[in-house]
Amino acid sequence: MIPSIVEARGPLARINPVAKLAAAFLIAFPLIVSVDWVSGVTALLLEIPLFMLSGIGWRRFWLRTLPVWIAAPLTGVTIALYGQESGRVYADFLLITISDGSLELAAATFFRVLAIALPGVVLFADVDPTDLADGLSQRAKLPARFVLGALGGLRLVGLLISDWRELETARRARGVADQGRIRRLIGMGFALVVLAIRRGSHLATAMESRAFGADTARSWARESRWGGGEWLLMAAGVVISATAITVSVQTGWYNPIFGR
Template sequence: MTSTDQLSSTPPGFLARLNPVTPFLASILFTTPLLTTIDWGSALIGIGFTVLLILAARVSIMSVLRRTWPILFAAPFAGLSILLYGEPGGTIYWQWWIARISDQSIDLALGMSLRVLAIGVPTLVMVAGIEATRLADSLALVLKLPARFVLGALAGFRLFAVFVEDWTSLTQARRARGLGDDGKLRGFFTMAFALLVLALRRGGHLATAMEARAFGGGPRSWARSSRLGAIDWTFMAVALGAGIACIVMAMLMGTYHLVGSGFDQAI
C-alpha cells in the first residue's frame, strides 16, 4: 500500500456499501434543518442521532476521537464568547466590566456549542475513509461535475501525502547541512517557502503530463460505473428525516428559536 492510499481507508460498517457521494448529500440533508435555529434542544437531539449513527456503523470511540478532535476542542470555545459577551437577558449570575453571564447568554452559548458538535461530528464520521478514486467517479457520473475539475481534484488529493514526504526530506537535508537547529521559526518559514516552490514545480509537471494525455480535451469515458442504489436513497431519506425530527422535537420541547426571529440577534 502506498502512502497516498493510506489517506483513504475503507469506511466502517454499512458506510462502505454507500456510494461515495451519499455521505456528503446525507450530511447536507441532516444539517440543513439544524441551521434554521440556535437552541440546545435540537442540537442535543442531533447529537443523539449521531451516537446512533456511530453505533450502527460500528465505529470505534478512538476512531471517532481521532477524526473529530478539532471539533471537540473548538466547540466549547465557540460558545465561550457568547456566554461572556452575548446580549444579557433574564437573571444575571456574574458580571465583570463588559462580560456578563445571564440566562439568555447561557442558553445561546449552550446551543451554539452543541450545534457545532451536532453538525460537525456526523459529517466527519460519514465522510471519513472514502476512497479518492471512487469519489472522483461518483462526482463525475452521479453529480455530473466537469471531468477537468474532478480529475484535477483527484490528482491534487493523490499528491497531498507527498507533501509530508517532501517536508521530511527537506528536514533531513537541512540537518545534513547543519541548519536543522539554527532558528526554529526562521527554519520553518524557509522550509515552507521551499515546499511551496517544490509544489508549484510538481503541479506544473503534472499539468503538462495531464495535458499531454488529453485530460480535459473533450468528453471522457470512465472505467468504473457509479450510481445511487436503494441503500443510498434510503440513507439520505433517513438523514433528512432525522434532521426534521430534531426541529420538530425542539418545537415540542419549547426550545426552538428560528434564526432571524430576534433571539439569535442577541449574539
C-alpha cells in the same frame, strides 16, 4: 501518498460518498437556521445509530472526533461569556456578562456544533478520495476537469510531508539546520512551495497529455454505483432534521435565525 483503498468495516462504509455528503448537508441545514438546544440534542441522539452503523469503532470515533469535542465546549464558553444578555444576570465584569440568555445560547451552540460536525467526520472517516471524485462527476454531475484536478492535487498532499523531511535532512547534511530557526523555517517553506509548484506543473502536463482536459464526454474506470442504500441514508438525514425541528417547535424552543 494518501491511501486509495480503505477497507469497509460497517454497513455505511460502502455507501456512495455523494450520498454521505448529501445526508450530512440535510442534517446540518435545519440546525444552521435555528438557534436552540432542543433541536441540537434531538438530532444528536438520532445520529447515534448512524455512528454505530459506520463501523469505525469507538476508539477511532473518539480519536477522529476529538477536535470537535474540544471546539464545541470552547465555543459554548465563549458564547456564555460574551453572548446576548437577557433574563437574570449572574456575573458582569467589563465585557463579560453571564446571563440566562447567554447560557441558553451557549448550550444551543454547543449541541449544534456537535450535531452538525460529528456526522460529517464519522460518515467520511473511510471515504476513498477516488470514490468521492467518481461520485461527484458521475452522480452530482460536477465538471470532470475540476473534480479530477482536485483529486490529483489531493493525492499529492501526502508528498508535502515527505518533501519537508527530505529538505530538513538535506539542510542538516550541509550543516545549515542547527542555527537560525526562524530563517531556516522561512527558507524551507519557500523551497517547499517551489517543489509543490513544480510537481503541480508536471502533474497538470501529464493529465493534459492523457486528455483529462478534453471537452468530449469521458469514460470512467469505475462506475459510481447508486442504489437503495444511498436513498435510505439520505432519507435518514431528512428524518433526523424533520424530527429535530418538529420536537423543537412542539416544545416551544424553536428559534429561527431569520425571524429574530
